[in-house]
Amino acid sequence: MTPIATPFFFYLLSGLALLGGILVITRKNAVHSALALILTLLALAGLYLMLYAPFVAGVQIILYAGGIMVLFLFVIMLVSIERSQKEEQFNKQWIVGFIAAGVLGVLFVLVYVKGRALLPAPTAQIPNESQNTQNVGVLLYREYMFAFEIASLLLLVAIIGAVVMAKKRI
Amino acid sequence: MLDYITSYLKSNTTPGQAGNQFWAFVYIILIFLGLSVAVIAMNWLERKILAHMQVRLGPMRVGPHGLLQPIADAIKLLIKEDIMPAEADKVVFWTAPVMVVITAFTVFIVVPFGPTHAVTDMNIGVLFMLGVSSLGVLAIVMAGWASNSHYPLIGALRSSAQMVSYEIAMGLAVVAAILMTSLHGIGLYGVGSGTGTGTLSMIEIVKAQQEQHAWFIFKFFPLGLIAFFIFAVAMVAETNRAPFDLPEAESELTAGFHTEYSGFRWSLFFLAEYSAMIAVSAIAVTLWLGGWLRPFPNWLTGETWDLVFSLFPGVTFLLLAVIAFVGTMRMPKHPYFRVQTLGLGGFGAVLGLIGLVLLMPPVRDRIQDIYWFSFKVAAFMYLYIWYRGTFPRYRFDQLMKVGWKVLLPMGIGVLILTAVVGVLL
Secondary structure, rough: OOOOOOOHHHHHHHHHHHHHHHHHHOOOOHHHHHHHHHHHHHHHHHHHHHHHOOOHHHHHHHHHHHHHHHHHHHHHHOOOHHHHHHHHOOOOHHHHHHHHHHHHHHHHHHHHHHHHOOOOOOOEEEEOOOHHHHHHHHHHHHHHHHHHHHHHHHHHHHHHHHHHHHHHOO | OHHHHHHHHHHHHOHHOOOOOHHHHHHHOOOHHHHHHHHHHHHHHHHHHHHHOOOOOOOOOOHHHHHHHHHHHHHHHOOOOOOOOOOOHHHHHHHHHHHHHHHHHHHHHOOOOOOOOOOOOOHHHHHHHHHHHHHHHHHHHHHHHHHHOOHHHHHHHHHHHHHHHHHHHHHEEEEEHHHHOOOOOOOOOOOOOOOOOOOOOHHHHHHHHHHHHOOOOOOOOOOHHHHHHHHHHHHHOOOOOOOOOOHOOOHHHHOOHHHHOHHHHHHHHHHHHHHHHHHHHHHHHHOOOOOOOOOOOOOOHHHHHHHHOHHHHHHHHHHHHHHHHHHHHHOOOOOOHHHHHHHHHHHHHHHHHHHHHHHHHHHHHHHHHHHHHHHHHHHHHHHHHHHHOOOOOHHHHHHHHHHHHHHHHHHHHHHHHHHHHHHHH
16 A cells, blocks of 8 residues: 655644644643644654554554643643733743754754764665554563563552652551 | 446455545545434434333424434524633634544544445554544543633533543453454464464454454453443443533533533534444444454354344344334324324335345345444444433542442453463463
């Protein structure tokens, strides 16, 4: 099956992701910012799909857009919107900001130019999309089992810590 | 052009996999129309069945036995004034109903009505359905917040807390079922070939049940049954239906998150709620009840039984036609009722014609899968109505208790036991 209109979708999705990102920092209303962030996350999920990684795209939608952002909105709604709208949105340190952004940009360009030789050459071969989830599963539970279990243990500790801190009396 | 259209019919895959855009478009239109008709029928059935459960008559005025009531309702909703509250957040208020409908309909592109009757088959099928339907929560939260009013906000908060809680138990139950797909060579009947890796694709899940000669509800008895039970409870909570309908509890919150919505926008919420119900029922049918497979594919084999089961779709429609004709006979003979009597007779004739078409051999072979899938989903729809007529509404703390202290531990237990049993057997 040949991909359809790939450059078009790539530019559309990247454009949406950038637009969402800009809206996140420019909107005064926190709920609007959160909704713009969801737009960015969904566009990223689309980009993952274009990279033949449907599993990552699905997890992106379920965890970030469906789970974490709902909790974000949940908290934001309980905060008074009126007060945050009167507050100053940007602290006016333009010079420092421009310098930091410029240096970071130069760094990125340098890494791209100098490190080009280190990157693997682009392959025209299309990965096997119909086995994506199975491959991820096999890798996680065979090759990287130890790292995966350590990460899950860390998360468990974090969950227990959150419960202990939130509850006065257990 | 004609080759392009006919070439798909021989390919024996879904249009999405065959890369055939024409047939994909046809399937999308068919599913969209079918869903709309199903929602309309569900609206009428729910009011009628609930009424009969409470020893009332239900809608009787518009059309014979109120058959035209949903259409009258739809027209009323479309010509009603569409109110936007002055203090509402305009953009979000406008986006929420659109988003809820988009999420509710998008999930249907992976629903397998038959081995080839789906818009497409994805590697992440179930994950896609759960993910996209979890975006529906966002739309509900947006609607509740944008209305800038107390009842909708409380409804939205309740609904997001409820849906996030029950999603976890639901996910665990789904994982237990997916685990069963990986146990090809082993299991109750010891048939099939073991590959060791399972699948998330909706079509492959049903095929796994076919190969293992067992619907997953009966596999590793009673583990499959318990997982199914967890899902069946969680899916009612996910769709905000009675007895878990706290987000729109009429007696406490007027109408919950859609209190401020009216006219067309409200009808979008209505449409989304019912199509979401159909979507989660489709997941349950695919994962546990064998999707498009007919009942007893192993016990009652042979040509005679194949013939008997393939007659079911046609016979169902003929039965409906007979009911319609009996209704026509029993109509009052007063001239005032003449139009209604004729209409009901015509409706019966249409149903009978559909039944006769479905009895033709080439049609009935192709329509069987779709019929059995829809039949199982329809059983779930009836259950939804039955719950609503039977159970009183939960209190919020009870709801959280059931979700976190009963269903979640049960889900974890079933998951672990399924893995252990699957390895040992």
